[in-house]
Amino acid sequence: MTYPSVLRHLPLLLGSLLCAADLPPVAGDKAVFAITPGVVQANPARFGANIDPPAMSHWSTEPWHNQWWSGPAINPITARHKGTATAGSATTLEDDKGAKISYFDVFRSGFFDGGTVAVYRLTDGVVSLVREGRIATYEASKDGPNRLTFAEPGPAVQPGDEYVLTTVRREIPTAVTRTYADNPWWLLGNYQLEQGTEKALHAAGVRMVIDADAPPGGGTGSLRLTLPGSEKPVRVGTWFMSDQQADWPRLNNGKTYTVSVWLKQAGMATGAVEIRVGDQATQSVTATTAWQQHSFDFTAKPPKGTSRFDLGSAEKGVLWIDNVAIVEKDGPPAYGYYPAVVDTLKRFRPNTLRLWTLQENRGFGKALDDALAPPAEANLSFRESHGAGATDPLGLHRQLELCAQVGTSPWIITSTMFTGQEQRNLIEYLAGPADTPYGRKRAAWGQAKPWTAVFPQIKLEMGNETWNGMFAPQGFSGRGKFYGAYSDYMFRQMQSSPHWKADRFQLVINGWVAQTGSEEWAFGASALKACPSAQAIDIAYYTGGWDAVGLIASENPMQGWMNALVYSRRMLAPRAMEFKKTADTIAAASGRKVESLVYEAGPGYTLPAPGKFNLGEQREGKSLAHAINALDIFMSNLRAGYGDQSFFMFKNGHYWASHNRAWGEHIAWKALGMRNALLEGDLVGAEVRRMVTIDLPEAKADTVSQSNSANRKTKTFPPVPNLPLVDCYPFKQGKRWSFMLISRRLDGDTPVELELPFDPAPAYAVHTLGGASPDLHNIDSEVVTVVSEQRTDMTRTFSLAMPKHSVVVVVAQER
Structure with missing residues (x-):
């Protein structure tokens, strides 16, 4: 996901805009558009979405796939770190x-002892690989030294060189991490000792390590749990379900589920193990001295209280645990998607789905092989606290499979921490034949045909929000030029693969809404200039955000809703136009084509955290007004020539969600879906003959620092005269014409006329998304829906009454 930065605090300001005055008066009596057949944008891309298929969480998400336990994999832990050298030599690197x-x-x-390091250098605008090798010793502490020693001498490291460290560990000794130092039981996030018992159990001799011994299909590890013998069972697990909120995740009530786990023991008296599935079921099994799978069924019911899934024993000895799964018995195949999820995405008809499976925003990287492996066989990813977690609940294959099922193209975020070889391996996996090493990994999933033969295009984006300092160490905050050159190096590695297919890939880099101009210091511009292989650059547009709860706050609520309705036109569209102009200018100067994209957009929210949930904020962000505003910037960008635009994000629930808990559509998703479902063909011209407008006065509002909420500054926004309250987007496909009308108006309906360049058939359809109040939402149920009706009075000069704060699509036929 994306978080705001300096100029992305603009949504916060809207809370005070207009609050000292009445609503501006509306000028004009109607809106008149003369439709022209000239093509403005040929067959523009339908809107897409970000997806990150979740694991089961007791408070946040339920899985889209049939595996209801969040920790099936117990394998070694991959950790990565990226930084910039401050000194070095032929044998050392210091930071x-x-x-x-x-x-x-x-x-x-000691943490990275025996691991690997790759070192990159920027010289005359070009990044190259300086050296790769093994780490003999890694020294790091608060007071220093902070350096590593290479296992073998090589080219001398220089200040400013970028490095990436990688290691794989089976245990995390307290001496090698600050965060685990006082919590030696932190190893696996999904296999925690019961809260409040950790210190006593550790003192009694309970130990956990990832052993190399594993059952069939168990990857390269299992959990070895050393038990001291105790009156009560020593249990490992984590929270599974809760009744704290009525809409928190649940199993499918009344359905039969199968729990399965592989166990093995040594030195235990009887091997008695107890498995608890929250408050749903408890089962006793007997582990033997050889690996054995144990399974049992239970029927799901509503939870009572908050409970864990865990397993353990009171006996002394050693217990090995692996391949834990909870699968709905009559549901899809294990790890298969529930049809309702696939069908919901199909109805939206996304042009692309932006995939996160290779990306780790705030963690410590992933390895490509972990994201390509079956989930139960993949290594885990290191977390700063509470133990390692799954690299991804499903992996890249399953997400590409979803794209194929939906009929859309993948937009893959690739990691800035991957080595050049990993980037080449990614291309081989996507495009290589089945008899190549990474083609065989793909074929092992049953996908013999290269993915490049399935999809017309695959986007490959180098990192996510690499400008954002909150996402260190994966990013390049304040170093757009280095990021661009680094991306170019990695893209060249991809292109060097013998399986590279130029007509099947688009290479994408990050831009930044806070710096949309062409200045030398602007992140996006400097990155694009330094990356000649980039074919697209992207940007994000949110309305609201973690520090923008006050988006609609005002002494007069209607003034606040007006602020929301005009926000995209007033604040976002000018920056979007500048961003695209900058990209187009740089592309023209270098003799190439660069497409402008939107990687994330939609209503924004405060960062979620325990105790911070605010239902009022959810209602505001999911309101009809915010939905219209979100559609406004998407359509404005489409008309300006942007390529793919990706809503953040497709999921059910609260915060950045497309659907409510019951998979009913939030209004913003409905609005974007109207474009995807109803507007076909080319965008053509709409000349404004008459318009209803308002004059927005100058406004002042507070801005808040991203890193320090107490750091407030006052910013002044100039007046915006003659802001139009209605927009028209006409589309033509053969003899089929469709017209999207967007009303930003708050005080009443608007008479609209369309002057058509063709003789229409009398029959037409009208599809309306609207409601009596701008604060309507679909959080509890679908209060706001698209209402469709058939009419038979279409004329060449067509009139209708455009409802206030609404979206209307008219579909007609040329005779």
Whole structure:
């Protein structure tokens, strides 16, 4: 996901805009558009969405796939760190400034011993690989030294070189991390000791390690749990379900589920193990001295209280655990998608789905092989606290499979921490024949044909929001030029693959809405200039955000809703136009084509955290007014020539969600879906003959620092005269014509006339998304829907009454 930065705090300002005055008067009596057949944008892309298929969470999400336990994989832990060298030699690399080689003391001496390091250098605008090799010793501490020693000498490291460290561990000794130092039981996030018992059990001798011994299909590890013998069972697990909120995730009530787990023991008296599935079921099994799978069924029911899934024993000895699963017995195949999820996406008809399976925003990287492996066989990813977690609940194959089922193209975020070889391996996986090493990995899933033969295009984006300092260490905050050159190096590695297909891939880099101009210091412009292989650059547009709860706050609520309705036209559209102009100018100067994209957009919210949930904020962000505003910037960008635009995000629930808990559509999703479902063919011209407008006065509002909410500044916004309240987007496909009308008006309906360039057939359809109040939402149920009706009075000069704060699509036929 994306978080706001300096100029992305603009949504916060809207809370005070207009609050000192009445609503501006509306000028004009109607809106008149002369439709012209000239093509403005040929067959523009339908809107897409970000997806990140979730694992089961007791408070946040239920899975889209049939595997209801969040921790099936117990395998070694992959950890990565990226930074900038401050000094070095032929045998050493030092980073002793800022986050340092320790990343704020998360990693301490010994953590990366035996791991690998890759070093990159920017010279004359071009990044190259300086060296790769093994790490003999890794020294890191708060007071230093902060350096590594290479196992073999090589080219000398210089200040400013970028490095990426990688290691794979089976245990996390307390001496090698700050965050685990006082919590030696933190190893696996899904296999935690019961809360409040950890210290006593650790003192009694309970130990956990990822052992190399694994059952069939268990990857390269299992959990070895050393038990001291106790009066009560020593249990490992995590929270599974809760009744704290009525709409928190649940199993499918009344359905039969199968729990399965592989167990093995040594030195236990009887091997007695107890498995608890929250408050749903409890089962006793007997582990033997050889790996054995145990399974049992239970019928799901509504939960009572908050409970864990866990397993354990009171006996002394050693217990091995692996391949834990909870699968709905009569549901899809294990890890298969529920049809309702696939069908819901199909109805939206997305042009692309932006996939996160290779990306780790705020963590410590992933390895490509982990994202390509079956979930139960994949390595885990290191987390700063509470133990390692699954690299991804499903992996890349299953997400590409979903794209194929939906009939859309994938937009893959690839990691900035991957090595050049991993980037080449990714291309081989996507485009290579089945007899190549990574083609065989794909074929092992049953996909012998390359994915490039399935999809017309695959987007490959180098990182996510690499400008954002909150997402260190994966990003390049304040270093757009280095990021661009680094991306170019990685793209060249991809292109060097013998399986590269130029007509099947689009290479994408990050831009930043806070710096949309062409200045040398502007992140996007400097990155694009330094990355000649980039074919697209993207940007995000949110309305609201973690520090923008006050978006609609006002002494007069209607003034606040007006602020929301005009926000995209007033604040976002000018920046979007500048961003595209910058990209087009740089592309023209270098003799190439660069497409402008939107990687994330939609209503924004405060960052979720325990105790911070605000239902009022959810209602505001999911309101009819915000939905119209979101559609406004999507359509404005479409007309300006943007390519793919991706809503954030497709999921059910609260915050950045397309659907409510029952998979009913939030209004913003409905609005965007009207474009995808109803507007076909080319966007043609709409000349404004008459318009209803308002004059927005100058406004002042507070801005808040991203890093320090107490740091407030006052910003003044100039007046906006003659802001139009209705927009028209006509589309033509053969003899089929469709017209989208968007009303930003708050005080009443607007007479609208369309002057058509053709003789229409009398029959036509009208599809309306609207409601009596701008604060309507679909959180509890679908209060706001698209109402469709058939009429037979279409004329060449067509008139209708456009409802206030609404979206209307008219579909007609040429005689």
